[in-house]
Amino acid sequence: MDPNSILLSPQPRICSHLAEACMEGERSSSPPELGRDSQFPWSQVPSPADLDEHIQAKRARVETIVQGMCLSPNPLVPGSIQAGDTPRCPETARERKRKQSLPTQQGLLIPAPDRHQGNRKGGPHVREQLHLLKQQLRHLQEHILQAAEPRNTAQGLRGCGKGKGPLSAKQRNGCGPYPWASSSDHQQGSSKDFSGAEKHRLSEDPRFLPSGAPASLEILRKELTRAVSRAVDSVLQKVLLDPPGRLTQLGSQGWVPESRSESSPPVAEACENPLALAALPRRVQLQAGVPVGNLPLAKTLDSSGYPISPRMIPKLCQGPPANCPLTAPSHIQEDQIRSQLLGRRCNNGHWSSSPPRDSSCQRHPSSEPALQPWRTTKLQPLVLGQQQCPLPFTSAHLESLPLLPSVKMEQGGLHAGTEALPFSSEGLNPGHLKKAKLMFFFTRYPSSSLLKAYFPDVQFNRCITSQMIKWFSNFREFYYIQMEKFARQAISDGVTNPKMLVVLRNSELFRALNMHYNKGNDFEVPDCFLEIASLTLQEFFRAVSAGRDSDPSWKKPIYKIISKLDSDIPEIFKSSSYPQ
DNA sequence: CTAACACCTG
């Protein structure tokens, strides 16, 4: 058994890049600069003594962690490494400062396969719910209208429905006219009169308010809007989420002996189900940023890789083409070599509502048979189209709903009617934390402005902002610790080629991360995250292998690289009620 | 001075 074959690369689904320009702007304008120390003092040589102490301490810490791992078999990839062969577990490891309670409890994962709360019935059921919600909404609407009667009779609200006036424009042209509609929504012909436009007007057009309008009406209106937003969101989420087979393990096939890593066609193929996906409404395809696989990092390896086939740059939904960083050949100052990394940006984010049917499918670009699925080093890049990507459901649409009431009406109580969502009226709640964690899959270094954009229901102030920034800092800490830990583990396991280190969904590392950021697995971790994770792991591996870790600041270069790999976050996250 | 980051602790 070749110790080098670890974690084989999953055929990443293509990530879509439908990004929203807005985010782009923010990000680019204020790239996550690792704090102020962008210069990476690693060049400065600390005093020996000092350095030693420092390193010792850190190493001890990591080793402690690693040691913990030693207790659990097959740290990297289940099956790839024998339980017993973790050769050297640092004997020096003491110093259990952090209680890194790495679960390792695979027990938790076991139930995963079947664990989806049976929401797979995305079809009729959901449709019904939606229909119902619509009716209710209509009733409410009528009530409101009656209240406001005096004024808007003239406008004839009824009629405005068809004029998808204002909103239609906003409705993400290109993404389909039914922004908030679920796949099944279209069909409901009748319900159509109650289009987003109508709702939009109702909630936004001030003209509908009786001039002298009782404040209560205003409040009612907002509440209604909000409730509707949430309702729609939740329904959509049900449809979109439905992760029936996520996480199903690939089993030991997760990795493949190096020897065949490049060419042998995976036997386990089996899964391409474009059809299923095709059925989805607007599949949003994605793109993937640049393959991470061959990051030639220090080696200048092939340049083959970024094949971003032009076809891929489709203008998918919203995103102004401009952002398709796919081709980004950016050359970065110092890390010219790693430039490729930087250019990539993946945005996909999908809840892959996973292919309705065979969920357990391993992602393989079915349409691109030519690519060798196993290629650990070349993460299958862009195979375009990809029905693979199960429809991320460009929330773009949704966003318009939930955000309608941009009005920051979080004036204290008043959300009486809505029990469910814990939307905040102040401060951060668990829901926000959860959302932040999921966002971490896309962005490791969110700017405060980005956070503000994605947490519309939060009233930011210094404290809140700091707290959220702190969250991400903590997320990163955990992330990097894991990376270092696994990188060292790989080294001790005899891995020599960093390219062999790829984070797969069935790897221990992935589990650890997923457990931390996505407990419950109710979210499908985007492939781009796996790529970033793989890359991070490789970087740590290289650094440690090269003995760079003797430098007190050896991680900074890695941080810098990673900080540039944030992806765009799916629009749905902008919904204040997102994770529900 | 502040924001943001990393690192350490509890």
Place this chain on the structure above:
DNA sequence: CAGGTGTTAG
């Protein structure tokens, strides 16, 4: 995860 600390940079 929150606190605390030290650092950097604007």
